Amino acid sequence: MSHTHVHESQDQLKEALDTLKQTGVRITPQRHAILEFLVESMTHPTADDIYKALEGKFPNMSVATVYNNLRVFREVGLVKELTYGDTSSRFDFVTTDHYHVICEDCGKIVDFHYPGLNEVEQLAAHVTGFKISHHRMEVYGTCAECSHKDLH
Amino acid sequence: MSHTHVHESQDQLKEALDTLKQTGVRITPQRHAILEFLVESMTHPTADDIYKALEGKFPNMSVATVYNNLRVFREVGLVKELTYGDTSSRFDFVTTDHYHVICEDCGKIVDFHYPGLNEVEQLAAHVTGFKISHHRMEVYGTCAECSHKDLH
DNA sequence: TATTACTTTATAATCTTTATAAATAGTGTA
């Protein structure tokens, strides 16, 4: 990881903590650690991933704490919950708008940026009479590593 | 339901049964009933919805049968599994390409047609190096009924 | 009809997530 990326992560974490303070959410060591892990993680972890990753630092932490705080972060808008047909949800620290590409072979999730599809939302509103709030889109395929692996 | 729609459903069911025959999947009474329910249902039911809907006709049917056959249908391509953050998956009989609009208030799912977003897939392939197979998109909002309800 | 493979049933097990209650720790104020 480059120095620039480290600084970005630190800034993002500080911003996130500020958001919590402003919203009146207490900053506990567990919350700090979960947020830090999410900000630095590029892997869209599950609740259990986070739980396992932090059990070294917090041997007594409960799974419920992870779930509770992920819910708090989601309600405050710091974290997005991704539900992709796997058995468990994955959690994504919210930065700029992006979509996800998911490897159907190994489950890897990669970000990719694309301008928001506002036209789609407008058409949906027109056709269905819904008041649209947002949309989600995921693209599925096979990552380069898995494509390569399959040749052997 | 109009006569035309009834005929459409019958045709779709017959086609689906043909697909099963061609693929070498046995057509049991339970499978027939589950497919029929899915074809006629406009509600994107959960496995449990299907189970409950058919327990009149099959008092001894096991939930496992529903799940097993939904998996079979999915593998053959007759049925799409929708995983939208609710606790349980919903199942959609595959007809023509369409997207879904989901009411965040009452959970209703409405179809809406939109030309496939091929450009998005192409960009994703270019940027990430994935071999793209498909994508999914859902639009979220509030349906007309719930919007109206909220005013009271 | 006998055999074989597939399917269903009944049940248990697994896995993710949520609920509960007691113990603990933050935060603001005197």
Next chain:
DNA sequence: TACACTATTTATAAAGATTATAAAGTAATA
């Protein structure tokens, strides 16, 4: 700093969805 109040954590149980297993039943085929 110490107190009091409330939020949070922990430990555990419970709930809910899905899958695994093994025995019984059924379709297809020779």
